[in-house]
Amino acid sequence: MADEKIIKKYGERVGYTESEIEKFHEGGHRVRQVNRLSRAASRYSIQAEVVQGKHCNSGHAVGEKFILDVDGNFISKFCPKKMCVYLISQLALPVALINERLGEGLEPNDFHFMRYVRCLDAGVECYGYGEVMLRVQVVPRIKGEPVPGSA
Numbered sequence: 001m002a003d004e005k006i007i008k009k010y011g012e013r014v015g016y017t018e019s020e021i022e023k024f025h026e027g028g029h030r031v032r033q034v035n036r037l038s039r040a041a042s043r044y045s046i047q048a049e050v051v052q053g054k055h056c057n058s059g060h061a062v063g064e065k066f067i068l069d070v071d072g073n074f075i076s077k078f079c080p081k082k083m084c085v086y087l088i089s090q091l092a093l094p095v096a097l098i099n100e101r102l103g104e105g106l107e108p109n110d111f112h113f114m115r116y117v118r119c120l121d122a123g124v125e126c127y128g129y130g131e132v133m134l135r136v137q138v139v140p141r142i143k144g145e146p147v148p149g150s151a
Contacts, residue, residue: 033103040102045141048134055130058084090117094136108138
């Protein structure tokens with residue numbers, strides 16, 4: 001019954017109609033995903049930390065961090081003021097992998113590919129401008145970070 005309450009709350013948050021909530025239950029995978037992610041949301045954040053960088057036009061530098069909730073939303077107060085689209089766009093795949101692992105109840109950091117991602121710029125040596133690499137991982141949720149759906 002608690003699982004149904006989570007789905008109802010999720011449906012209200014995203015604006016589903018009653019018929020859309022019924023449709024949401026088809027296949028079962030979405031219900032399982034939302035239920036498990038709702039439990040993980042209070043415990044985990046996704047962190048992408050700059051581990052290499054030089055000549056970045058947006059100023060991204062080693063040690064800078066981007067914090068996302070488990071749903072893949074950037075938590076702006078824990079991110080740089082400027083975020084380069086060519087860099088953050090590379091987070092789509094590792095965040096989806098983490099999201100899937102959490103939704104299946106698996107160890108979230110135990111994925112093979114995309115633990116590290118690079119911006120699309122190849123650097124000045126390759127006729128580009130600069131280059132940045134991020135390490136992507138699940139970390140304990142940062143104190144003060146809102147839990148998704150609570151706002």
